[in-house]
Amino acid sequence: MAKSGKIKYKPGDIVTIPLPEARFAYARIFEDHTFGIFAHWSAKPEPLAQVATHPIAFFVSGTDSAIKDGTWLVVGHVPFQDAEASFPPPVAICYDYDSNTWTMGRPMVTHKGTEKFVTAKEVAGLDRLLFCHKPALVAATIVDRLIDGNHAYYKVRPSGSSSSAAAAPALAPQVMQVAPNPSTTGPWGARAQENDDASDWLAGLEEEPGLGLGRIDEAFDQVLSAEPSAYLEVTECAEVVAAATVLAKMHGLAFAADIASDECMAALAKRAKRRSPKSTAALVQRALLALAAVQDPERSELRGLMVTQEHADLGAAWSKRMGQLVRGLKAAHRRLASA
Structure with a gap:
């Protein structure tokens, strides 16, 4: 449903993200619709001074609608040292997790708006680009990784690995794998039905x-x-x-x-x-x-x-x-x- 008005924010802002079962996580806003999730959660909201002492554990790409409608509260701001630092790290794209293959024929990453081919060594251990198009999916991803410790599904599998893929979380079918352009496979596309x-x-x-x-x-x-x-x-x-x-x-x-x-x-x-x-x-x-x-x-x-x-x-x-x-x-x- 449309919300009246919207709250503005900027990179470096810290937000509180409500989780199921009366828990709270915290994130720092980066560029490119990305949240850096702090390695900390609590049973009640905590002040910025306490939250900011924890490192960033991982990144989640997703909608900002819960910030703009006030559901996720902006509790403070920690400025980045420079513009470069405001971007999240590179993430893998055009990657099929189940088959451990690359849809463009070889490993590919995106970083700061630029897509490029890389070596298998360079992409090893990177997160893959998954986009949570609803706030509830951002929260579910945080629970899966931060609280339950399930990180394998979100990362590129080792090159040539014959081991079984990690079990996908229940939210997996609802999280979009973003393709770099309309000609590649993926749920995002220019046509109306590609959503x-x-x-x-x-x-x-x-x-x-x-x-x-x-x-x-x-x-x-x-x-x-x-x-x-x-x-x-x-x-x-x-x-x-x-x-x-x-x-x-x-x-x-x-x-x-x-x-x-x-x-x-x-x-x-x-x-x-x-x-x-x-x-x-x-x-x-x-x-x-x-x-x-x-x-x-x-x-x-x-x-x-x-x-x-x-x-x-x-x-x-x-x-x-x-x-x-x-x-x-x-x-x-x-x-x-x-x-």
């Missing part, structure tokens, strides 16, 4: 296509009913893009052809025939307004995750896709308005 939240929304649409137009309108409403300055979380943003893309397919836009099955689209078309051109034009206009909010760099968590220095190619592809979607829906709106 877990959007995929879930589309699956619901396929199950009950007769309710589709209502679901589309609800997706737009959760953004449009929020206050103008409200922070929009990744789930609601992803659902807006998915709903708008379905609407685009209903109006014959070719790039949206694979967003939903023919059976689902037929059911939607049947429902749409009951609406007047004026009513449909109003729905398209709502889609355009919601998409404008999703592309707002000050409000949209989805845009903040997609358009980053670290994944410039993915951000460019996503922005291009959004531009196509907006232009196509504007053309559809003009046709409907003149009907």
Whole structure:
């Protein structure tokens, strides 16, 4: 749900992260949506002076929505010595943990927005890039590593290792492995359906296509009913893009052809025939307004995750896709308005 207003923060800030079972962890904010997790947890919140005496145990990449809505409290600031120190260490990308292979053919890392190939020796022991797209997943990862001591799953396995992979934690299917660009395999992508939240929304649409137009309108409403300055979380943003893309397919836009099955689209078309051109034009206009909010760099968590220095190619592809979607829906709106 959209929150009213948002809290600003900067690298070097220290935040308190509530964990299950009335426990608290602490993190220092680094660049690139990364949290340095202190090697310490407590049964009640502790002051900065006590927290900052502990070293950083590991890093977690994830959403900052819980900071912006005030769930994770900023309790102080410890400045970095220089800009270089504000970046987390290199992490492995394009790596399949289960098979212990590299999807680009050889080891690859990302650091400070730059991706490069490295040797097996250089990547040995590094964490792999996993992105927690919900605050609860950040907390679950912290529990798994900090409290339960399960680190193996999050790291690159030894080169040539024939040993069994470490058991994946229960949260694993919900944590995204971020690919460096849209051409590589991975749950992030420029298309609307290449996102877990959007995929879930589309699956619901396929199950009950007769309710589709209502679901589309609800997706737009959760953004449009929020206050103008409200922070929009990744789930609601992803659902807006998915709903708008379905609407685009209903109006014959070719790039949206694979967003939903023919059976689902037929059911939607049947429902749409009951609406007047004026009513449909109003729905398209709502889609355009919601998409404008999703592309707002000050409000949209989805845009903040997609358009980053670290994944410039993915951000460019996503922005291009959004531009196509907006232009196509504007053309559809003009046709409907003149009907």
